[in-house]
Amino acid sequence: MGLTKQYLRYAASAVFGVIGSQKANIVYVTLRGGERGRYVAVAACEHVFIWDIRKGEKVLILQGQKHEVSFLCPSPDGVHIAVGYEDGAVRIFSLLNGESNVSFSGHKSGVSVINYDALGAQLVTGSKDTDVIVWDVINECGLYRLKGHKDIITQALFLQDKNLLVTSSKDSFVKWWDLDTQHCFKTMVGHRSEVWGMVLLNQENRLLTGSADSELRAWDISYLEEVRKTEGEPKVKKGKSLLDDDDDDDDKEDHKKGDEDESIEERVLSCKKAGSILREARDRVVSLTSDSKAKVLACHGDDSVLELFTVLSEEEVQRKMNKKLKKAKKKAAKAQDDAGEPVVERALKDEIIRLTNIKASAKIRSVWSGELKVALLLQNNTIETYSLKTLDKTPTANKTARLTLGGHRTDVRTLAFSSDNLAFLSASGDTVKVWNRSTLQVIRTMACDYALCSLFVPGDRQIILGTKSGKLQIFELASGSLLETKEAHDGALWSMCLAPDQRGVITGSADKTVKFWEFELIKDKGTNQKRLTVKHTRTLQLEEDVLCVKFSPDHRLLAVSLLDCTVKIFYTDTLKFFLSLYGHKLPVLCLDISHDSTLIATGSADRNVKLWGLDFGDCHRSLFAHDDSVMFLQFVPKTHLFFTAGKDRKIKQWDADKFEHIQTLEGHHREVWCVAISPNGDHLVSSSHDKSLRLWERTREPIILEEEREMEREAEFEESMAKGDVPVVPGETEGEAAPAGKKTVETVKAAERIMEALELYRDETRKMEEHKYACESAGKELPPPKCNPILVAFGNWACLCLLTTSELEVSLLVLPFPYVPELLKLFNSYIQQGLEVELVCRCLFFLLKIHFGQITSNQMLLSVIDELRTNTLSRVCQIRDVMGFNGAALQFLQREIENKEDVMFFADASGRLEEKKKKRRKRERAVLTIA
Numbered sequence: 043m044g045l046t047k048q049y050l051r052y053a054a055s056a057v058f059g060v061i062g063s064q065k066a067n068i069v070y071v072t073l074r075g076g077e078r079g080r081y082v083a084v085a086a087c088e089h090v091f092i093w094d095i096r097k098g099e100k101v102l103i104l105q106g107q108k109h110e111v112s113f114l115c116p117s118p119d120g121v122h123i124a125v126g127y128e129d130g131a132v133r134i135f136s137l138l139n140g141e142s143n144v145s146f147s148g149h150k151s152g153v154s155v156i157n158y159d160a161l162g163a164q165l166v167t168g169s170k171d172t173d174v175i176v177w178d179v180i181n182e183c184g185l186y187r188l189k190g191h192k193d194i195i196t197q198a199l200f201l202q203d204k205n206l207l208v209t210s211s212k213d214s215f216v217k218w219w220d221l222d223t224q225h226c227f228k229t230m231v232g233h234r235s236e237v238w239g240m241v242l243l244n245q246e247n248r249l250l251t252g253s254a255d256s257e258l259r260a261w262d263i264s265y266l267e268e269v270r271k272t273e274g275e276p277k278v279k280k281g282k283s284l285l286d287d288d289d290d291d292d293d294k295e296d297h298k299k300g301d302e303d304e305s306i307e308e309r310v311l312s313c314k315k316a317g318s319i320l321r322e323a324r325d326r327v328v329s330l331t332s333d334s335k336a337k338v339l340a341c342h343g344d345d346s347v348l349e350l351f352t353v354l355s356e357e358e359v360q361r362k363m364n365k366k367l368k369k370a371k372k373k374a375a376k377a378q379d380d381a382g383e384p385v386v387e388r389a390l391k392d393e394i395i396r397l398t399n400i401k402a403s404a405k406i407r408s409v410w411s412g413e414l415k416v417a418l419l420l421q422n423n424t425i426e427t428y429s430l431k432t433l434d435k436t437p438t439a440n441k442t443a444r445l446t447l448g449g450h451r452t453d454v455r456t457l458a459f460s461s462d463n464l465a466f467l468s469a470s471g472d473t474v475k476v477w478n479r480s481t482l483q484v485i486r487t488m489a490c491d492y493a494l495c496s497l498f499v500p501g502d503r504q505i506i507l508g509t510k511s512g513k514l515q516i517f518e519l520a521s522g523s524l525l526e527t528k529e530a531h532d533g534a535l536w537s538m539c540l541a542p543d544q545r546g547v548i549t550g551s552a553d554k555t556v557k558f559w560e561f562e563l564i565k566d567k568g569t570n571q572k573r574l575t576v577k578h579t580r581t582l583q584l585e586e587d588v589l590c591v592k593f594s595p596d597h598r599l600l601a602v603s604l605l606d607c608t609v610k611i612f613y614t615d616t617l618k619f620f621l622s623l624y625g626h627k628l629p630v631l632c633l634d635i636s637h638d639s640t641l642i643a644t645g646s647a648d649r650n651v652k653l654w655g656l657d658f659g660d661c662h663r664s665l666f667a668h669d670d671s672v673m674f675l676q677f678v679p680k681t682h683l684f685f686t687a688g689k690d691r692k693i694k695q696w697d698a699d700k701f702e703h704i705q706t707l708e709g710h711h712r713e714v715w716c717v718a719i720s721p722n723g724d725h726l727v728s729s730s731h732d733k734s735l736r737l738w739e740r741t742r743e744p745i746i747l748e749e750e751r752e753m754e755r756e757a758e759f760e761e762s763m764a765k766g767d768v769p770v771v772p773g774e775t776e777g778e779a780a781p782a783g784k785k786t787v788e789t790v791k792a793a794e795r796i797m798e799a800l801e802l803y804r805d806e807t808r809k810m811e812e813h814k815y816a817c818e819s820a821g822k823e824l825p826p827p828k829c830n831p832i833l834v835a836f837g838n839w840a841c842l843c844l845l846t847t848s849e850l851e852v853s854l855l856v857l858p859f860p861y862v863p864e865l866l867k868l869f870n871s872y873i874q875q876g877l878e879v880e881l882v883c884r885c886l887f888f889l890l891k892i893h894f895g896q897i898t899s900n901q902m903l904l905s906v907i908d909e910l911r912t913n914t915l916s917r918v919c920q921i922r923d924v925m926g927f928n929g930a931a932l933q934f935l936q937r938e939i940e941n942k943e944d945v946m947f948f949a950d951a952s953g954r955l956e957e958k959k960k961k962r963r964k965r966e967r968a969v970l971t972i973a
């Protein structure tokens with residue numbers, strides 16, 4: 043084959059223009075010990091961007107691979123962040139260096155929620171596939187998969203000191219799980235619609251849930267062990283909220299249901315509805331969160347208002363109730379009422395108080411509240427932060443920052459490169475931005491009308507936009523000002539093309555005309571300075587809406603695409619009709635003419651690209667180009683290669699002479715609207731409905747088409763593999779708990795690697811034995827045989843060191859049994875040498891578990907197993923002793939240091955204080971009873 047024709051590869055070089063993607067949430071993070079509330083992390087398509095709010099700068103990018111980020115959760119110590127993706131993967135990044143070395147794959151579809159436990163040692167993830175998985179962060183492995191919900195998991199929370207988990211789902215249920223037994227011991231059925239969020243309040247004695255209506259339901263939770271302990275003490279009687287009077291009947295129903303389940307379910311805790319708070323918004327809760335101390339609640343629906351509530355502490359509530367009681371007594375005294383002691387019922391609204399509302403400047407997508415700080419991710423690619431004073435009489439929230447500069451609020455519909463390749467512009471529904479190509483910094487941001495087409499005026503000092511309302515807008519870059527708005531057409535101005543002599547432009551519009559314009563310098567009346575304007579010279583009237591116009595580079599011809607699916611060619615000088623190109627079944631949305639004016643390529647909403655000769659209008663070839671409308675088509679300057687982009691999210695490169703597809707640029711997650719190619723052909727910039735702009739760069743790497751196709755097939759295969767042979771059935775109900783991992787391409791590859799390594803090892807051992815035999819028979823030392831370089835590099839350890847530990851179990855599960863006995867023998871030798879004992883033990887136990895029958899019934903393995911038993915035991919004991927010794931040493935050191943410095947170290951001093959107080963209280967009570 044060889045290189046028939048050399049094509050160069052274009053490669054992704056940057057993602058920008060997106061401030062925060064709508065798919066995921068926003069969180070505050072701490073960076074390099076920086077102050078709290080200064081940095082936020084948001085998803086930006088497949089990456090995570092960390093923004094410095096104060097400076098409005100992107101300070102860190104956590105690189106993703108292919109799938110969009112769907113959830114973010116920082117670790118309690120602030121050093122890591124867990125990132126969930128649309129394909130179900132979870133990766134943990136270090137916020138110190140932005141690198142990820144832990145990844146978990148267990149979900150079949152997008153991760154919808156992630157939470158750490160209080161220590162940061164465990165992670166719970168919930169997904170659209172309805173499963174909940176608990177992961178061990180330290181051992182980097184999955185612990186268990188909890189099945190039971192029947193729809194997307196919307197929240198999953200660990201309880202602090204109990205080994206319990208509470209999860210909520212769109213299936214309207216809240217489930218409590220005992221993690222010791224991996225069993226769901228309680229299902230709360232009190233919601234009649236989706237549960238969209240929940241928070242734990244009052245030292246986890248209250249659960250607040252948000253669902254599809256304006257009611258936030260509060261549930262009192264009592265943990266039964268504690269209840270038993272504190273039996274005998276008078277229970278605080280809590281009244282019901284006045285607010286839920288109206289749906290009392292429903293409550294009774296709920297309670298009745300609850301009572302029925304009680305006998306079976308009330309083992310660990312009991313849960314009673316305590317009332318509800320009404321939100322002002324009528325729609326569903328989109329997010330419901332609290333700050334880290336659970337003092338402030340924040341909640342919003344699908345609009346621009348954030349509602350904030352304060353949760354009062356027990357003392358505060360008591361004080362409030364006392365005040366109320368006093369008032370009531372006074373009133374009673376005044377009224378000379380002998381009805382007896384006035385009663386003040388304690389209601390939920392005395393405990394949770396509306397604080398204030400924040401009206402954001404667009405619909406809110408996500409909220410994260412820190413202490414007195416709120417960060418909002420808005421639905422129009424904006425981040426806003428607010429600070430609030432909760433202690434004020436009328437608490438208000440002030441906007442502290444707004445991040446908008448680095449992107450557009452609405453989709454970018456047109457892009458253009460400057461003639462010197464150094465800058466490009468992007469224009470959306472309300473602004474046009476000019477970017478520095480090398481730094482990707484915004485040079486200018488200017489307000490404009492809804493732009494549909496654009497270009498740099500030769501000289502790169504001005505830009506012209508064509509708008510949806512039919513106007514031409516001219517901007518000057520030096521001053522960043524709008525020079526002129528010209529009413530050009532009576533309909534949308536779809537297309538604009540610079541004349542080859544660079545003296546003017548033509549515009550095509552939905553008003554069925556093509557207009558010719560000439561650049562002109564006129565004296566501005568006000569400033570008496572010369573400024574650029576355009577003068578209308580000629581008009582070409584057509585029968586149909588004009589979608590696209592283009593000059594041939596030799597200026598002889600003019601191509602016009604019309605709404606009736608044809609492309610008509612006219613002579614530029616006389617405006618006489620020359621040719622009509624028939625063939626597309628839907629309108630041509632984009633077209634271009636090659637640099638030598640011989641070829642015209644048209645891209646249509648019918649998904650095809652057609653190549654025509656410009657001499658006779660003959661169709662050379664029709665190519666099925668995209669899986670949806672072709673939105674963009676342009677030749678690479680000075681070549682017969684061209685690029686197309688489609689609503690199928692792809693950008694493709696083609697050869698117009700050989701009719702070959704060269705390369706596909708994938709990356710965008712939504713339809714691609716437009717692309718611009720730099721005049722020297724080295725760069726491409728593209729924009730998409732996913733709000734991202736992407737820069738692509740021509741590399742020096744040649745593309746060999748056969749290899750390219752092969753790679754595409756492989757990628758397709760892996761994709762189908764990743765989707766899994768098991769179809770994703772929402773609410774599969776096999777059992778409640780299942781292994782956490784899933785079969786992926788990686789695990790299959792890992793199993794293959796184990797097999798390869800074992801075979802290698804087998805060969806090598808045989809070689810060594812033959813060598814020994816040869817030595818013995820010859821009676822002298824022979825030179826040893828050549829060792830395989832891999833074995834030299836890794837020792838005979840090769841087969842396991844290639845595994846990632848989070849995939850270990852699944853990889854071993856895929857490993858065929860005939861390899862197991864050998865692996866066991868190897869394990870024995872590892873254990874004897876004391877190599878990676880923990881890892882080997884994990885593998886060993888897992889293998890024993892899954893192949894128990896086959897291993898125990900195999901006579902050959904008897905001695906191996908026997909040896910393994912003694913060796914493992916002694917090794918593990920040894921390790922345990924070492925750890926115990928080290929632990930004791932550390933404790934000793936801690937005591938020494940504490941004695942010397944007279945400070946508490948490593949321990950939470952406040953916790954101890956609490957304990958002491960408690961003890962004192964207990965003692966006091968004891969004294970009292972004796973007295």
Ligand SMILES: *[C@@H]1O[C@H](CO)[C@@H](O)[C@H](O)[C@H]1NC(C)=O
Pocket residue numbers: 403404405422424446451
């Ligand atoms: C979107 O964001 C901008 C922030 O620049 C804001 O001014 C605008 O009102 C927002 N809302 C909508 C609906 O565009």
Ligand SMILES: *[C@@H]1O[C@H](CO)[C@@H](O)[C@H](O)[C@H]1NC(C)=O
Pocket residue numbers: 429430431438439440
């Ligand atoms: C918010 O702004 C008002 C007036 O501008 C000011 O009086 C108030 O102190 C500010 N509040 C906060 C929390 O900064």
Ligand SMILES: *[C@@H]1O[C@H](CO)[C@@H](O)[C@H](O)[C@H]1NC(C)=O
Pocket residue numbers: 464465478479480481485
């Ligand atoms: C882009 O930024 C680089 C580096 O700061 C600078 O040298 C260059 O002049 C800038 N280009 C434009 C067009 O502003």
